[in-house]
Amino acid sequence: MSISLLLEMAVSSNPDRTALVSGEMRLTTTELSSLADGGAGVVASTGASHVVYVGLGGAMLPLLLFSAAKAGIPVTPLNYRLSGDGLRELIDRLPQPLVVADADYRDVVEGTGKKVISSDEFLAAARTAEPVAEFPDPEDVGVVLFTSGTTSRPKAVELTHNNLTSYITGTVEFDSAEPGDAALICVPPYHIAGVSAALSNLYAGRKMVYLPQFDAAEWVRLVRDEGVTSATVVPTMLDRIVTALESDAVSLPTLRTLAYGGSKVPLPLVRKALALLPEVGFVNAYGLTETSSTIAVLTPDDHRAALSATDDAGLRRLGSVGKPVPGIEVQIRGEDGTVLGPGETGELFVRGDQVSGRYAEIGSVLDADGWFPTKDVAMLDEDGYLFIGGRSDDTIIRGGENIAPAEIEDVLVEHPAVRDCAVVGPEDPQWGQIIVAVVVAADGAEPEPDELREHVRAQLRGSRTPDRVVFRDELPTNATGKVLRRELIAELTAENGAHARSAK
Structure with a gap:
């Protein structure tokens, strides 16, 4: 099956249903399909072999996903936060691309020697172009996504139509949503969660409400005004939503499901969110780009069971990603x-x-x-x-012993004075690597390094005790909340070098 067929199924089932809301734009499934047919015509007229998108997402992501599919070529949303050089390097790796860019990013990608048009120009042309509507071979590549490249050169992951539709049809029941159901989407367009959200919600028959630039207050407003019933967030977003709800306790009566994922979420934050939104079913979703999105889910029932468990195994389950999805x-x-x-x-x-x-x-x-x-x-x-x-790759080898940072992080973050933390292993001439805990203190707290080291020592083997504890106002993360450990190691290494030079 191709992803084009997912859209056609949605049209045949409910042609007048609102498919998406993005700012002032509202499209029914029929209007989205017609625009995608025209968009495919725009793509085909350029002779491109690939569609590249540089922008915030919103309606442009599903439109380009289906336009490219109906033109029979792959699409690649790129990380708009990259530098001009970074974007051009990735664009150069793709064959004969048509580059579609939001207005704020068009100047960044001009001069690449590729065909570049703005998102507004593409949208206008799609309304009048001769339609094209192909159904690609299921084994053709439908989407190419670049990995974050935090530790090495980004790899271009190829996802076939069969990979993508196997995930959708294996985990989502077609047209299963209630008439008023709406999903709030604020994950980046260049992340697999953004791609799968567009496909899965359309297939389920759920209105998609886009928030291209995340803001916690605006997220809360959209949930209330659009009657949002489900949403997906990354850890940094969940943290900001919890902070907003703590300062202004508003009710979210329509919200039934809140999924979080993209990277590990500290358990104190999960417990706080569960307490603030007791009527909401929380879902922890774990997946990778290479797996077309989610491969394991901790369900709302799993969350509730873990919270009420009295045995250690049951309590620990709140920190799991659940069980594998079907297939x-x-x-x-x-x-x-x-x-x-x-x-x-x-x-x-x-x-x-x-x-x-x-x-x-x-x-x-x-x-x-x-x-x-x-x-x-x-x-x-x-x-x-x-x-x-x-x-x-994050494993720390200290004195020949392998140490998983997560083991230490799980203990540290439970200290009441710790809001967030990351454990890294910069190089050391004596031990090979040492254990450094980078800590973001809880609001109003000023913990002592030795206090936090003793907290870890009391619960883990002595060899897991951090050699150093340093403090930061926040941890460097990418758009999905993954901590950029290499940046922390580079900072710590530079600081050590500066201290060594000053001591001479």
């Missing part, structure tokens, strides 16, 4: 490749039709049996709940 198989493997049992920690491997595991310029990294190595450290408990312990 996904998981394995935990040791360093020698053997499959590990419950309670054993290793690398997470996943398999299923929604899993791509293929990169442009590299090819497939699936093993002979179709398993994808996620590079995430993970563990399955006795009941099949999946726990993610961070990236294997």
Whole structure:
């Protein structure tokens, strides 16, 4: 199945339903489909082999997803926060692209030698262009997304139409939404969550309400004014929403489901959100770009059960990402490749039709049996709940001992004086790496480093105690809330170098 067919199914089921709201724009499913047909005509007329989008998203993301699909070529939303050089480097890696850019970013991508038009120009042309409506081969690449590249050169993940639609049809029931259901979308267009939100909500028959630039107060207003019933946020957004609701306790009577994901969310924040919104069903969604979005879910019932649990295993489950979604198989493997049992920690491997595991310029990294190595450290408990312990690349090797930062972070963040934290391992001539805890203090708190070190020592082995504790006003993160650990290590290394020079 191609993603084009998802739109056609939505039109055939309910042609007059409001498909999306983006600022002043409101489109029915029929209007979105007609615009996509015209957009495909615009794309085809340029002879492009690829569509690139640089902008905030909103209505442009679903429009370009379906326009490119109906023209039979892939689309790539790019991170508009990148520098001009960064954007041009990625654009140059894509074959014969048509670049569509929001007005604020058009100047940044001009001069690339590629065909560039503004989003407004594309929208206007799509209204009058000769329509095109192809249904690509399911094995054709539909979407290419670049990984964040926080530790290396960004990789271009190729997702086929079959990968994307397998995820949608495997996890969403067609036209299952109630007539008044609405989803608030504020995740970035260049993230897999943004792509899957456009596809899954359309397929479910849910109105999509876009908030291209996140603001907690505006998020609350849209939930109330548009009767939003479900929303997805990343950790930094959830933190700001909780802060806004704490300062102005408004009710959100229509909101039934709030999903969070993109990176690990501190448990104190989850518990606070659950307390503030007791009528809302919380969902922790875990997935990767290479897996076409979510591969495991901690459901609202799981959240409630973990909160009320009296045993340690049940209480810990609030920190899990739940169980695999239908169609996904998981394995935990040791360093020698053997499959590990419950309670054993290793690398997470996943398999299923929604899993791509293929990169442009590299090819497939699936093993002979179709398993994808996620590079995430993970563990399955006795009941099949999946726990993610961070990236294997983040492992700190101190004096020959492997130490997972997440193990220390989970303890530190429970200290009442800690709002957020990240543990990193800068190089050290004696130990190879040392453990440095970078802490954001809770509002009004001024914890002592030794107090936090003792807090960790009391709950973990002495070798897990941070060698140093430093404080920051905030942690550097990307748009999905992932901590940019390399930036922290670079800062700490530079500071150490400066101290060494000043001591001479």
